[in-house]
Amino acid sequence: MPNTSSQAEPLLYLVHRIPYPPNKGDKLRSFNILRQLAGRYRVYLGAFVDDPADLVHVPSLSEWCEDLHIERIDPKLARLTSLRGLLAGEALSIPYYRNRAMRDWVGDVVARHSIRKALAFSGPMAQYLDQAGLARRVIDFCDLDSAKWTQYAAERTWPMSWLYRREGERLFAFERSWAQRADASTFVTEAEADLLRRHLSTTEASRIHAVQNGVDADFFSPQHALANPYPDGGPKLVFTGAMDYWPNIDAVTWFVKDILPGIRVIHPDVSFTIVGMNPTPAVLALGGPGIQVTGTVPDVRPWLAHADLVVAPLRIARGIQNKVLEAMAMAKPVVVSAAAATGLAGENGRDYLVASTSSEFVQSVVESIADPVDAQRIGCAARELVLSHYSWEAHLNGLLYLVGAHTSESA
Missing domain, CATH: 3.40.50.2000 (Glycogen Phosphorylase B;)
Structure with missing residues (x-):
């Protein structure tokens, strides 16, 4: 008030x-x-x-x-x-x-x-x-x-x-x-x-x-019971953000064209979902088998909660990304670009995973899918980092x- x-x-x-x-x-x-x-x-x-x-x-x-x-x-x-x-x-x-x-x-x-x-x-x-x-x-x-x-x-x-x-x-x-x-x-x-x-x-x-x-760690919390918005199938990867913002457009385009094909060599059933308002024609064109573009959603948390991995492949990023903090608050393992990790507290490999190139992204995602126990460990550490550093x-x-x-x- x-x-x-x-x-x-x-x-x-x-x-x-x-x-x-x-x-x-x-x-x-x-x-x-x-x-x-x-x-x-x-x-x-x-x-x-x-x-x-x-x-x-x-x-x-x-x-x-x-x-x-x-x-x-x-x-x-x-x-x-x-x-x-x-x-x-x-x-x-x-x-x-x-x-x-x-x-x-x-x-x-x-x-x-x-x-x-x-x-x-x-x-x-x-x-x-x-x-x-x-x-x-x-x-x-x-x-x-x-x-x-x-x-x-x-x-x-x-x-x-x-x-x-x-x-x-x-x-x-x-x-x-x-x-x-x-x-x-x-x-x-x-x-x-x-x-x-x-x-x-x-x-x-x-x-x-x-x-x-x-970040509001009470709102973005793994404790909430949220319905699963994904169809049945293989591992779920997600990116969240306003999809009329050029750095986000560049990030998902790079991921779909240069990273996702490498992941599918090992995990052909993996899916990638782009969640965010105002997707441009370029973003909508990325949709296809195993790639969903949602547009505006009433609540981003279900998409985070039920994803196996959150990716933030931003090649152009200024400051700390709220989308990364929200995913971490939800105790999700996050693979971030070096640009998106700039200024972020915590350590690579403990609280999140940093990948600078498309091959590094492929490796980090593939290894996280293959070792869900370690991915869960990183997710739990991520939430603890948010609670201690990002009020x-x-x-x-x-x-x-x-x-x-x-x-x-x-x-």
Whole structure:
């Protein structure tokens, strides 16, 4: 519930995508941050909606907010609008989220409620923090998005490689500039934070912090009785995630084309299920004998609970993957790529299995299927790791400290 005490400070919270329902990676983090903030502040939330289906959830946010302002984004129109960045010499991500009504609301709500502290979730939302009256500004970048675009560039051909490389360069300049101006900036892992720290002065770098993701280990628990969604047959492999997100599309495409055939040489009856909302035509085309693409499901947990193995073959990954933490919380053995394992606590071979190449993935999956006792051992260790290292409340207490929850005035 929102903190309605007249003694509670007001706080501005800006999010690039409505933080409800928490059904994908960024929304899981932004929603849990909202819950923690609501316990200490009167939260004024400004957010965008890029999926019309999310509009029905707007009223639910009042449970955690004193007030909120929602602006619609039409992704196709926003992409066209973002091209203004080419003329202005700025990253396209910035005009994509530039909105006069949002800026007017921010200015008005800060003035009317004497708001002194603000938290922006994701780099592009920092553009709204340049407001008179704000005495403390914190940015949760989550990941260094500029590095993601640079990584995309290496995977694409011209002209997209040029466009992505340009986006990486321009967005990094924006991220660096705001990290220099903000009172504190946070990232999901130390590795992501270090990518920016090395380009800052010692004083500026001291304001960069890592605040890891968490997982609801009571909700994602092997103790729940969940109906088996799979048909009878051989070993079950599963991947979960939003299937309109290019790194996820790349991951399942690589798995189906380069990894799964090798597994089927040893286990011809193995099946692979891709679970997640908004599968693109490229993802749907992967479906076939022994390969299922579910689309949106009401609950991902049954698909995790009854899988023999969870795979996360992400070749492009920033920060800690919520999909990996959720599978581990369900006590499932997980085979992760080296990129997806970056920043993850625990040890390879004890809490999860790391595979860097297609042949390593084949070997790890085949060996896990052949030795279910060892796979179960890894799954149990994975859940213990989640319980000891990945509590949302414990991690986000650090973010609340940086925002200034430990003081009544700006630090």
